[in-house]
Amino acid sequence: MPRPVYLVDFSVYKPPDEMKMNYNQAYTLSRQWKECVDDNHEFISKVFQRSGISPTESYLPPWVNPATCKEPKYDMDSAKKEAEMVMGGAVADLLEKTGTRPDEIDILVTNCSIYCPTPSLCSLLVNKFKFRPETQTYHLGGMGCGNGVMALSLLRDLLQARPNVKALFVPAEIVTYCFYPGLQKDYMVANAxxxxxxxxILLSNQARYYSTAKYELLHNVRAHTGQDDGAYTCMGWGPDKKGVNGVYLRKDVPVQAAKALEVCLRRLAPSIITWGQYAEAARNLFERRVLGWQVPEYIPDFTKCIDHFALHAGGYAVLKGLMAAMRLPTEKMLPSFATLRDYGNTSCSTTWYVLGYMETCQGIGRGETVMQIGMGGGMKAGINVWRALREVKNVHPAWRHVAHAPVTEADLPRPINDPEAAAAAVPAGDIAAAVKASFGADFKATTAVAAH
Known part of the structure; x- marks a missing residue:
């Protein structure tokens, strides 16, 4: 019999207020950087203004924040300082609030796609928190934004293989090392x-957590479409034409991401839909296959079988595409758009910020389910479905500023139902078309949003 996988608790890092990125200030000060070229500066500005990110709320590390540095520093030493701050801060907060000692951790998994030093980020945390010598450690690199979700399959398998253990998962992307100082536009969107x-995230298979853990993992599916050359080459990290490293994104990123997600949804749907939806699907199949009727393929209404949705807040376009493709109402999208507004694209940790917002501002009832969706380069996609084991309502420090005044659509820098967004006109269920259409006329200028 499979062992349960309990999510005991989790923490999302709240950077110091002095690291907030003020757009107007940054727009002026960054012009003084030697890397700044007027045309590219305006390009980044345009991408940011359409991104759905607040001009005053998101955070940048001091080494690449125009308000705190005369010139950006994106070297390994600066990146290490950010990693110690972000990953160490999140782990310290989690251990404190769960009353967990470092010597109780049996498995440690870190994830950072681009900054992969030697010794590893696992070793950095082992040294900082003095985890036991026999702690089983793994670092996952190059996996993209979706691995904050997809890595749960590895953690699930480790917890199946080892009884009575605790596992610590620490996903983060180190922005300092992602900074692109070059001049090629398809590499510059990450800066925006x-x-x-x-x-x-603290996970366990120990039976005692059944009554105290927040969630139990019900389903975990993932897909890798890298067999296709287009999916494999549509995004990555590497040199531009002048040899300067950065995150590059091709124009077909949203379509490739959507294809990977569609594979996951098709695999997951039979496990979560209601009996009534099974009947609707059977009728649709009979009409198309037996009667030969020209009717659209059945797409389930996911709100009938899932209570909450934590979607990768990579940018306005991808959220609009997912909203249209999955037929999700505005209220189900607000936590993801609120995360995009206040924290921007934090890569592999975005869905955990979304879940933190839900717990702070909405609460999750006992027995309710949460669908967590991530996508990243490769191309890869993953979905986790969690069930709340108890009433979950607690204030995360990262969301304390909205705990008593939850974000509404009117508070967003770009409304969810923006008439300029074309995704709403796409037929529900056409995931690839919905994600692509959400870019509209500015497709090339906002390509990165779907991948990260």
Whole structure:
């Protein structure tokens, strides 16, 4: 019999207020950087203004924040300082609030796609918190934004293999090392939307947590479409034409991401839909296959079988595409758009910020389910479905500023139902078309949003 996987608790990192990125200030000060070229400066500005990120709320580390540095520093030493701050801060907060000692951790998994030093980020945390010598450690690199979700399959398998253990998962992307100082536009979008953040998640298969843990993992599915050359090459980290490293994104990123997600949804749907939806699907199949009727393929209404949705807040376009494709109402999208507003694209940790917002501002009832969706380069996609084991309502420090005044659509820098967004006109269920259409006329200028 499979062992249960309990999510005991989690923390999302709240950077110091002095690291907030003020757009107007940054727009002026960054012009003084030697890397700044007027045309590219305006390009980044345009991407940011359409991104759905607040001009005053998101965070940048001091080494690449125009308000705190005369010139950006994106070297390994500066990146290490950010990693210690973000990952160490998230872990310290989690251990404190769960009353967990470092010597109780049996498995440690870190995830950072681009900054992969030697010794590893696992070793950094082992040294900082003095985890036991026999702690089983793994670092996951190059996996993209979706691995904050997809890595749960590895953690689930580790917890199946080892009884009575605790596992610590720490996803973060180190923005300092992602900074692109070059001049090629398809590499520059990351500078506009990547922001500082990370998470720490405590998992266990110990039976005693059934009554105290927040959630139990019900389903975990993932897909890798890298067999296709287009999916494999649509995004990555590497040199531009002049040899300067950065995150590059091709124009077909949203379509490739949507294809990977569609594979996951098709695999997951039979496990979560209601009996009534099974009947609707059977009738649709009979009409198309037996009667030969020209009717659209059945797409389930996911709100009938899932209570909450934590979607990767990579940018306005991808959230609009997911909203249209999955037929999600505005109220189900607000936590993801609120995360985008206040924290920007924190890569692999975005869905954990979304879940933190839900717990702070909405609460999750006992027995309610949460669908967590991530996508990243490769191309890869993953979905986790969690069930709340108890009433969950607690204030995360990262969301204390909105605990008594939850975000509404009117508070967003770009409304969810923006008439300029074309995704709403796409037929529900056409995931690839919905994600692509959400970019509209500015497709090339906002390509990165779907991948990160």
């Amino acid at each position: 939307i990547f922001r500082m953040g990370g998470a720490a």
